[in-house]
Amino acid sequence: MSSIILEARxxxxxxxxxxxxxxxxxxxxxxxxxxxxxxxxxxxKSTLMLMFNGMIHPDSGTxxxxxxxxxxxxxxxxxLRKRVGFVLQNPDRQIIAPTVYQDVAFGPTNLGYSEQEVRxxxxxxxxxxxxxxxxxxxxxxxxxxxxKRVAIAGVLAMDPDVLVFDEPTAGLDPSGSEDIMDLLDELxxxxxxxxxxxxxxxxxxxxxxxxxxxxxxxxxQEDIPEVAFGNPGLVRKSRLSMPTLLELYGxxxxxxxxxxxxxxxxxxEMMNAIDMAFNTRPCHTEPGYIMVAxxxxxxxxxxxxxxxxxxxxxxxxxxTRAKERAARDGFHLEYTYGVIDKCILKALLGExxxxxxxxxxxxxxxxRVERFNQENGIAIPVSGLILSSGxxxxxxxxxxxxxxxx
Ligand code: ADP
Numbered sequence: 001m002s003s004i005i006l007e008a009r010x011x012x013x014x015x016x017x018x019x020x021x022x023x024x025x026x027x028x029x030x031x032x033x034x035x036x037x038x039x040x041x042x043x044x045k046s047t048l049m050l051m052f053n054g055m056i057h058p059d060s061g062t063x064x065x066x067x068x069x070x071x072x073x074x075x076x077x078x079x080l081r082k083r084v085g086f087v088l089q090n091p092d093r094q095i096i097a098p099t100v101y102q103d104v105a106f107g108p109t110n111l112g113y114s115e116q117e118v119r120x121x122x123x124x125x126x127x128x129x130x131x132x133x134x135x136x137x138x139x140x141x142x143x144x145x146x147x148k149r150v151a152i153a154g155v156l157a158m159d160p161d162v163l164v165f166d167e168p169t170a171g172l173d174p175s176g177s178e179d180i181m182d183l184l185d186e187l188x189x190x191x192x193x194x195x196x197x198x199x200x201x202x203x204x205x206x207x208x209x210x211x212x213x214x215x216x217x218x219x220x221q222e223d224i225p226e227v228a229f230g231n232p233g234l235v236r237k238s239r240l241s242m243p244t245l246l247e248l249y250g251x252x253x254x255x256x257x258x259x260x261x262x263x264x265x266x267x268x269e270m271m272n273a274i275d276m277a278f279n280t281r282p283c284h285t286e287p288g289y290i291m292v293a294x295x296x297x298x299x300x301x302x303x304x305x306x307x308x309x310x311x312x313x314x315x316x317x318x319x320t321r322a323k324e325r326a327a328r329d330g331f332h333l334e335y336t337y338g339v340i341d342k343c344i345l346k347a348l349l350g351e352x353x354x355x356x357x358x359x360x361x362x363x364x365x366x367x368r369v370e371r372f373n374q375e376n377g378i379a380i381p382v383s384g385l386i387l388s389s390g391x392x393x394x395x396x397x398x399x400x401x402x403x404x405x406x
Pocket of ligand 1: 017020039042044048
């Protein structure tokens, strides 16, 4: 188990002339976890998160970062804020400079990076959030989702270990919200600990490793999402609602049917539970195949040529850069969220799909499909697709990941 990165020990806090906002909270968060702080308005989520990078000093109790109590002198806070990045709910309050470049450069410049280091950090962060080419744009002319990504890039430019997001999907449309959740997932895959606050149970249920339910400044429950959101009494008390997948699973279970022990986190897993309960076979035909292409190693012409030869294969993109690349090259994407599971569902119906993604995420696709195959005793073929110099070559997992196909 990885080590603890953030810890709260019996934290209390009262706002000046306000009520006791935090009342004896303790918990710990491990490196690499995806944590959701969930609770109704006024539960204390924002107050608590502002303590993670020292913006609020508890009245009593101790916040620890990397097992060391947080110190509140200027130098210690500056060090802490480099390691714990905070993305505010409203990007208009976070974005301060007249251009995207200047805004993202603000953090690294303040940390004393050289001009060249600043440029490198800004370019890498904008690329990461899919905003390459936006450098000179005035942020107030961007869409809500784009502004949010500028704010995220500004924090990423300091390369923090922990990223804290206050209601990251507030005010975004469903597709914008999914893009942000996908980005948070990608950041986590890249090794960051990600902590978010939210009311959006449906989005957070399949995403979080653990959920911390807050109510009136206290921790009500802290557990894996199926437990944290699986107790109807607690969910009602917190003014939340149960994720639809959990509710459905519960209803099927009440009919006394056999179900897998693991509660479903996606439609694919729900379909598996239904197949098990009703004794139906998951795959009636020869399964379709799933291909993976690395967007960092393909050219537009090769993908276009492959597309022309395979017009019926669905294309999905996983990760911000893959989506941005597909949009720039004019490819219609059928899936942009929960992509692997959706492609598995398609394969079960005998249909084929291609997943565009970045190098860091390729292994994840192979692992997920292979795990699904093993657990269900079926054999959805999964392979890599190398698209360059006008040709397409299919490669198995090892060849694809080691580059031995060349
Ligand atoms: P949440 O993020 O879960 O909505 P908050 O942390 O914003 O909750 O608020 C927790 C409690 O603290 C609420 O009762 C809220 O009214 C109070 N509060 C928040 N900010 C202030 C403030 N600046 N001054 C006084 N009270 C505040």
